[in-house]
Amino acid sequence: MDKITLGAVNTEPGSSLNYKTGSWRTMKPVLTPENCIFCNMCWEFCPDSAIEPADPKSKKPIRIDYDYCKGCGICVEECLANKNANLPNALEMVPEEK
């Protein structure tokens, strides 16, 4: 949109996707795909809609969208595999490489 529309009406729903917030990160969550238990807690709690959910049926693990992930770490904190002492961790926070 070049011109300001009447009433500042925005005709492009979801256009914030044009703005990549991934550059905000100082830490990043990293997935070990084989350890994902498809619980989708990371997807449920992500404030940035930056997780593509897992599919338990086809055993497809979650995917993190680094274009938008701000590195808050909620996914790592709430991951059920991480919370279960008998399972290997699926997500961990590592410093962002610059």
Add this chain to the structure above:
Amino acid sequence: MASDELFVSGHRGCAGCGMATAVRMVLQEAGPNTIVANATGCLEVMTTGYPETAWKIPWIHAAFENAAAVASGVDVALKKLGKREGVNVLAFAGDGGTFDIGFQALSGMLERGHNITYVVFDNEAYMNTGIQRCSSTPPYASTTTSPAGRVIPGKQGKKKPISKIVAAHDIAYTATATIAHPKDLKTKIKKALESEGPSFVQIFSPCPTGWRFPSELSVKLSKMAVDTGIFVLWELEGGNFDNIRITYKPKERKPVEEYFKLQGRFRHLLKMPEKIAEIQREVDEKCAEFGF
């Protein structure tokens, strides 16, 4: 992102924003046939930096004080156009736009009996403008206008019991929820949307920036608020408080200090055991009132 996400990435909410998660959960339940009237506040500012928007549903921003009035207009206009059937009309506002500035419009909407679900994202201060105290700020929280120091130990006065005040209007449905209890939250949103007439849901929305806690703890803090009894999960149909239903009772309540310890806004309290004891007493009394 899931393909049917209605609140998309790229918004400018702080990392770890509890409210952003709450909005996603509400819209997952409400679905695409939804219109939102949004008061001024963090949510409006962070999602609609012109010319962009993070919303994939019709969304209107009006002013700080009138989300409920604008939603009322939408409700009536849709009726007049014969398009009201199957559409959810929601009003979204923060605690500032609900407890303080939008209170009159909210009360008016409830009294007129519009078929609207009003959701307040309660982060307990004016975060958007720089963490000023409001009537939702809990006792002794340090904010930029109630700074803990030699003169006062944080905010003076209590937190306004907004949901009780709203329920006292004898509306269809009132509930409280947190992001740490997603099933409970979504069930309550569903009930609110299905109610005939006004409904109200208060969602506890931890703010890493304003409360000064690490961004990964938004969900944990929501859980802690419920487990200490500081925030009680309940629902009520109508205005008779005898019918209030507690939807989640912690098996054993944690001491409030556990909750305070995690947040910079309460750090000064850790050296003031008498203030912590005072809050603990008040929480115990409130929980006893709720029957647990």
